[in-house]
Amino acid sequence: MIQVKLPDGTVKEYSENSTAIDVAQSIGERLANAVVAAEVDGTVCDAFRPMKEISGSSELSLRLLTDRDAEALGVMRHSCAHIMARAVMRLWPGIQLAFGPTLPHGFYYDFGLEHTISEDDFPKIEEEMKKIIKEEEPFERFSLDRSEAVSFVNEMDQHSKAEHIETGLADHGQLSFYRQGEFVDLCRGPHIPNAGKVKAFKLLSIAGSYWKGDTGSKPLQRLYGTAFFSKKDLKKYLEQIEEAKRRDHRVLGKKLGLFQINPEVGQGLCLWLPKGATIRAVLEDFIKVELTRLGYQPVYSPHIGRVELYETSGHFPYYRDSQFAPLFSHDAGQLVDFWVRKLEEESLSAEDEEIFFKSSRVMNCDFEFPPGASREEKIEILKAWEHKNERYLLKPMNCPHHAEMYKAMPRSYRDLPVRLAEFGTVYRHEQTGELNGMLRVRGLTQDDAHIFCTPEQVEEEFRITLDLVKFILAAVGLDNFRVQLSLREPGSDKYVGSEENWERAENSLRKVLSDSGMPFSECEGEAAFYGPKADFMVSDCIGREWQLGTVQLDYNLPERFKLEYTGSDNQPHRPVMIHRAPFGSMERFTGMLIEHFAGAFPLWLAPEQIRVLPVSDKTLDYANEVAAELRKNGFRISVDTRSSKVNAKIRDAQLELIPYMFIVGPKEAEQTAVAVRDRIDGDLGPMPLADAIAKLKQEAEERLVRQVAESSFSGIEGQTEASNEY
RNA sequence: GCUAGCGUAGCUCAAUUGGCAGAGCAUCGGUUUUGUAAACCGAAGGUUGUGGGUUCGAUUCCCACCGCUAGCUCCA
Structure with a gap:
């Protein structure tokens, strides 16, 4: 018998091989159906695994995890990754499984496959996944010792997994596997009891990756997806992705005229437009x-410096690949630089060297190699020449x-x-x-x-x-x-x-x-x-x-x-x-x-802080007076001099996310007042110009942040890179 | 750099299963003189990213390049 302590403090006795599902069953049928995973002695684990095996003790504590528990979501997503891999395997036999961990907002699975998956394949894969989920087949766990495990995965032609057991898991005596129907995968788990627990899922994107992240090794395809316990949650998540796209700084930067990255100027070179x-x-x-x-x-300090400066600091040539190529004052600089590197790599043929030497003569180089000079001597001579001539680096730090x-x-x-x-x-x-x-x-x-x-x-x-x-x-x-x-x-x-x-x-x-x-x-x-x-x-x-x-x-x-x-x-x-x-x-x-800020900068940072909107051309003169007064007080402002309706001017200023609008008509002109409109709270009514200036001056000086767009994803909790794989 | 996808007017997007490339917004010209989120009329705007190929004909199909996007790798 084992003693199981539940979160409410009660302790119950169960037979030796009882699982969390057995415990749930003893409480009620509905709870047993709702259980997704379990937490035994603080460890998240399979609900269908004997609890004693996990705890190692006959006295243990148990928490049943249902779709309301954050931990359960990660478990379900990892199971969904298995289901996805199974679906891909059914559609394209010969898949080489790599890793498929859970992510904060979903999961992915890496695999090698002849067929290149594109987004057009997603509906097909999703259809197959739906079939698997509908069948509600259980996940089963079993362990093998090392040699059994290696021959087992080799039998399944999963050679990456075999390699991983030999290298990454060298210290594991026993290896666990999860079987779901015909699909078996080396996996640490835990998993949901059966595929039916996945209620809503979606494939998101496809990307390339490499076995264990090594660019030199075989390329893999990475399929991203996400899953939730309800269609509503999935829909909410997808809407939040859309919302995130709307506040993308590249989109807003263009719309609000903050900055530009222009291919004509060059990749990754930012043009700061006046507002940015x-x-x-x-x-x-x-x-x-x-x-x-x-x-x-x-x-x-200047934007360029001698290469020797960075040789002293050690940044050159160590970070050469991520630096712009050096600037040489001598025409042959590039040639000699390349020459030295080829010599250092010992990859320069005698014929090529002869060409280099002739070229250097054409370019008026004044060095000579003594007859029978060694590789080292040549490098030394070339480097001495380089040091005599100026070489500059665009400042990397x-x-x-x-x-x-x-x-x-x-x-x-x-x-x-x-x-x-x-x-x-x-x-x-x-x-x-x-x-x-x-x-x-x-x-x-x-x-x-x-x-x-x-x-x-x-x-x-x-x-x-x-x-x-x-x-x-x-x-x-x-x-x-x-x-x-x-x-x-x-x-x-x-x-x-x-x-x-x-x-x-x-x-x-x-x-x-x-x-x-x-x-x-x-x-x-x-x-x-x-x-x-x-x-x-x-x-x-x-x-x-x-x-x-x-x-x-x-x-x-x-x-x-x-x-x-x-x-x-x-x-x-x-x-x-x-x-x-x-x-x-x-x-x-x-x-x-x-x-x-989703583009809505607080007053102190806003590129245009106030816009003065004359009601008609008749109050243009007063609007300009107000503008002059605002400028005198250090505000960044403009006047909307167009002859359109106030409504249109307000709409434009609002869309440009300008913090304050001062609307001026004959009434305001008479009393040296302004009708203040706040981007956030709307119409604040008329107030004397001096008061309005004092109010905004204070807000700017205090660097008040009145409006921060809520982080779209704050509501969704997920595990941070839980690796369910070994 | 690698894998995949994308590239049509300043912006957002249509259309052409290979046959005269179209709309809204923005722009410009006029009318309008306006009170808290879009006044009206008109005009202009394009070698469909670039270069090749296939074809009677390519923006559409094919190839290469350039650029962008997502991810991988990287980030002193």
């Missing part, structure tokens, strides 16, 4: 005031420039921390497929700064910086964020700096984050190679997380640039560098904000 540029300028002014308050000093500025004068411990700030524009040659509106671009401006401090000051500087990021996010009402503390990967040698420094840095960051009370998670292996970092992950309206602000510790660059300060002991010491960017980049931050 205004928002950016306001944000920059806002942050500049804070930086001055915190003792930062402004600096400027600002740090090396700031490091040089630190070195511009001798530093004493009394001067530290030195905080150098710059809105620095950098260029990165991101892969074409990575580009995404303003959120991922090739030319971006970081609200960058580097703090040079003593090791003892790190903690305090980190704390101040965290507060700054928090303050700035709060100012725009972005409060849906978490901090990710990125640490070393234990045992890896890809990091620079001493063990002691890393230990100290990681502990400092952890301590400050704990003290701050901010929610944070630790992530091993995500650190930069030069130090640990804290990244602000902010959620957008379609549940995507974007890394905005970042604070990073760096022990590497001070070393490479030989930065020093004189300590109180009159000895040279090495400072620590803190890289930080509260917005991340102006592009990404503004893009996020457009979606966050």
Whole structure:
């Protein structure tokens, strides 16, 4: 017998092999039908599996999960992924199963298949899935030991699964499988009792992927879908996706004339149109005031720098693939650069080298190879030539420039921390497929700064910086964020700096984050190679997380640039560098904000804050007087001088999401008043112009955020990347 | 870069099963002088992303390229 404790505290006895469904049965037939999964001793599991097997004890606690429990949704979605794979297998035999995990809003399944699935195939697949669901066949679980499992999956021709058992699951003695009809899959589970529990589902999209994410391995097809316990929930979800599309920053950016990314200008190169540029300028002014308050000093650096600068910092050639190609002042620069790389790769034939050499002569190069020169000697000669000629890189980051500025004068411990700030524009040659509106671009401006401090000051500087990021996010009402503390990967040698420094840095960051009370998670292996970092992950309206602000510790660059300060002991010491960017980049931050506000910016950020609407041409003169007064008070405004009806002018201003309209006619002109219309609350009635100005001035100065479009997805809870697979 | 899909007027979208490319909004010109979400009349706007091919004929079918979108990989 086993003792089962239920959530209400009652304890009941059941026979040895009882399942959660048996327990539900003993309570009532309807409950037994409603059970989707179970939670035994806090672990979500199959409702049809003997509870003792899960708990390992004869005394256990049980929670029955029905369609009202969030945990049940993830279980059902994973079962739906199996059903989808089964349907695809029926339609196109020979499918190679890979992985099929649950996602926050759905699921996917990766598989290899000769036939290329397109969206036209979705109805067919969905039809087959419906058939499977209608049959309500049960899911069954069984385990095999390692050797049995390998031969079992090989018998089924699922060789990827066999490989996974050998590699990824090397430490598992027993492997579990789930069978549903003719479909069997290596899977950790849990699953729903039978396919009939899936009440509403939809295939969403198809994409390419790779076995275990390795681009060098075999390509797979990834089929995305989602499932819910009711048709209503599914419909709601699909409507929310539509809503998310409507507030897409690319759509709004075009409609509101904020920015443009124009193929004629170049991929990923953002053109800030006047209205978008205004928002950016306001944000920059806002942050500049804070930086001055915190003792930062402004600096400027050019958009290009010598390649040698980045060789010193270590960014070249390490990040060569994601940088724009160097600019060479000598015609043969490109040739020699390529030549060196071919020699380094040892992939240059004698004939090709002869062509290179002839070409270099044509291009007036002055180097010679001594007879019988070795590969190394040739590289040395070519590199010496390169160093003699100018090579520039479009600035991929600002740090090396700031490091040089630190070195511009001798530093004493009394001067530290030195905080150098710059809105620095950098260029990165991101892969074409990575580009995404303003959120991922090739030319971006970081609200960058580097703090040079003593090791003892790190903690305090980190704390101040965290507060700054928090303050700035709060100012725009972005409060849906978490901090990710990125640490070393234990045992890896890809990091620079001493063990002691890393230990100290990681502990400092952890301590400050704990003290701050901010929610944070630790992530091993995500650190930069030069130090640990804290990244602000902010959620957008379609549940995507974007890394905005970042604070990073760096022990590497001070070393490479030989930065020093004189300590109180009159000895040279090495400072620590803190890289930080509260917005991340102006592009990404503004893009996020457009979606966050769904284009309806608060008064302090709105590109056009007030529009003056004369009722007719007869009050144009007064409208212009009002406009002059508003401009004098620093507002960004315009006057709608068209000869159309007030209704039309209001409609246009409303659609352009302008926070306030001042409507003026003969009545207002007589009393130096304005009829105020609020974008949110509508007509506020007439008030003296001076009062209206005072009211809006206050609202702008307080940076009041009155309206934040609700996040569409806030209502839907899902597991974050639950991996039901092994 | 990879996989799949898409590309028609400034914008949103029609149409052509291969046979003169069409509407609304925006724009421009006129009429209208207007009170809290769309006044009326008219005009203009296109080598259907680019380049090839098949065809009597291609915007439609085929190929390549460019760009966009979703996802993968990447993000100092």
